Amino acid sequence: MSGGYCNKVAWIDLTSQTVCIQPLDEDLKERYIGGRGFITRWLMDMVPVGVPALDPENVLIFATGPLTGTNVPTSSRIEIGALAPETGIYSTGSAGGSFGTKLKRAGLDALVINGRSEQPVYIMITDAGIEIKNAACYWGKDIFEIDRAIKADNHKSRLSVACIGQAGENGGFLTTILIDRVRSAGRGGLGAVMGSKNLKAIAVNGTGSVPIHDPQTFWTACQNVQKAAVDKFFLKRWEAGTYGNLTRYNNAGALTSYNGQKTTFEFIDQICSDYYNKNFKIATRACMGCPMPCWTTYTIQSGEFKGFVSEEATATTFKELGARCGLHEMDAILRAHDDLNRFGLDTISTPATIAFAMECFQRGIITKEDTGGLDLTWGNRNAVIPLIEQIAMNNGFGAQLARGVRICAEEWGGEAAKYAMHVKGMETVGTDPRGQPSWGLGYATSSRGACHMRAYANYESGSMADASMIRISGTTEIRNRFGITGKGKAGAFLEDMNAYGDSLGICKLMARDELGLPEVLIGVLNSATGKTYSADSLYRVGERISNLERIANLQRGITPADDTLPERYLNEAVPEGPAEGRVCDLEPMLKEYYERRDWNSDDGYPSLEKLKAVGLDHEGNDIST
């Protein structure tokens, strides 16, 4: 028997309020595996070029992979994708929690949602089937309120809820979709896409099971992966989640501070893991199926927010709200981060946009007259926290920021564009590529705008063994952190590796390094599904997805000129710290990347040979003719 998949997809049309369950196409499984691969293929097939992201014709897709909901470590992942309003190109993102697992247990591999409901609705999925229900009473509620209300009203505390907050309802571009309250996916404004469909939430609690082709072999293969994952990551994550990396970025001169005017933060001791663990952390928690717990619950026991209890604090919390906005009071950072989740805002792009506004304020490009009286001095908690609410509610000065740095810079004019840290319209994360060059290439080439998680290169900080990186890049030069040679090849490989990883249904925090290599994962994949992927054929799936995303971007007007970085990273030398004097030397990395990809540097298109090799020559013909 085959396993891994449930072999069912739910096609949900919100305009006609109908649900159609259809079998999963065998050829689609073979060529795209699941998750991100499915989403990219379906978007290509279903959303014509020219359809705006907030149009009913845009399609919002939730797709699991064949490993989602299985014993493979970190395999609770759900991939969410649609055409994104902030960038005008596709955005897909992965979230943990328990939604993916519970969807599979309800017997579904994916939900494909199109159209627009006339009234607010939510979708309820149980073993008994799918129901589209009235959500009028839930509209206007925040993430925490809606999560609780849906569970209470249905008397089901074990539901997993994917939903949008007020920010998504109001159509802002800095919005995501939240799962289990604090797990997030859909940068680029997928919260607004869900809101545009009048879809407030999807709640799921399947109690069935995921079939496995060869349970005994699968168990052994899972144990091998798990042992390696636990040996490498458990202690580190248990002690300091992902936020333990903050000090490392600071020590490498790669921590975006004050919107990138510096790459170290002088208040690092007040936002680092030791300080947080000692004064705020309650406990370490895990997503379903993950042996390397990385998120925490916390409480504030003094000051303005005394008595506050919430959940999830990650590297992003402290990097973006802390160093990037110059905020160094931990209680304000935690409260602001909670607000981001509560309103359904992007925890990277929102602080990035606030930091951009702060720099424009510092330089006099905008003044208190523009900000509605808010004093955007660096680190001012009394500006950051109210501004988050304004962005979510789309009012005041926040209504401008809600569309991201690119549009603000265009409207404010002057030098503002110089300080808008984005690629293809999506804001960069707070790791500075002048201190970590591979991230610069990753931002430039990422298929959804400046996303660090497409390549997710961590080898410069020693996370991937030299031997693997030398093999991937073909050069020992790759060991040089500030070097350039080999990084184009490495970037392309890692992007492809993450593309199939996002399609299998596993977490990047495990699969971005050695444990994501195709030879490591074919054991669990083949024993779960009964398929016969080789390392090469699995890698090829990743390459196929990367190239298909590229074609989709080119069709929507992206050119090689868009594969670049904010001017600051290219031309402004770091003024201090371990990366002092450095810029990101992007061009040679990009050239090597294009050659490795076999993409034409003039028009950006993959060569016909490349398209044939990855089985996309049909798409290629469509483009060239």
Add this chain to the structure above:
Amino acid sequence: MEEKYLFYQLNRCTGCQLCVMACSLARSGVCGENESLISILTHPQFGTSQPIIEETCIWEQCDKQCVQVCSPGVLYLAEKKDWGGLLLKQHWNPVPVFVREEKQ
């Protein structure tokens, strides 16, 4: 048959449910929760978690797959000679047992 009981460490369970899926796979060859003899109770707000086992777990022999996959070391299948020592320690507790009613 040697008597063994499952013990757990208080406040260390992350709620990951890998033990649930391990038991399910070992007993039924599928990944789920209905087939598993171990369940995890998790608080919906605070995420605090603890294991609980179905009565059958006490009588069945297995390769303690649940213990094998527990990365924080929450679970321990204790032989008789260890019971007293564990019961004296406040952070170790026997995993509570429930009886699953026949499905209607």
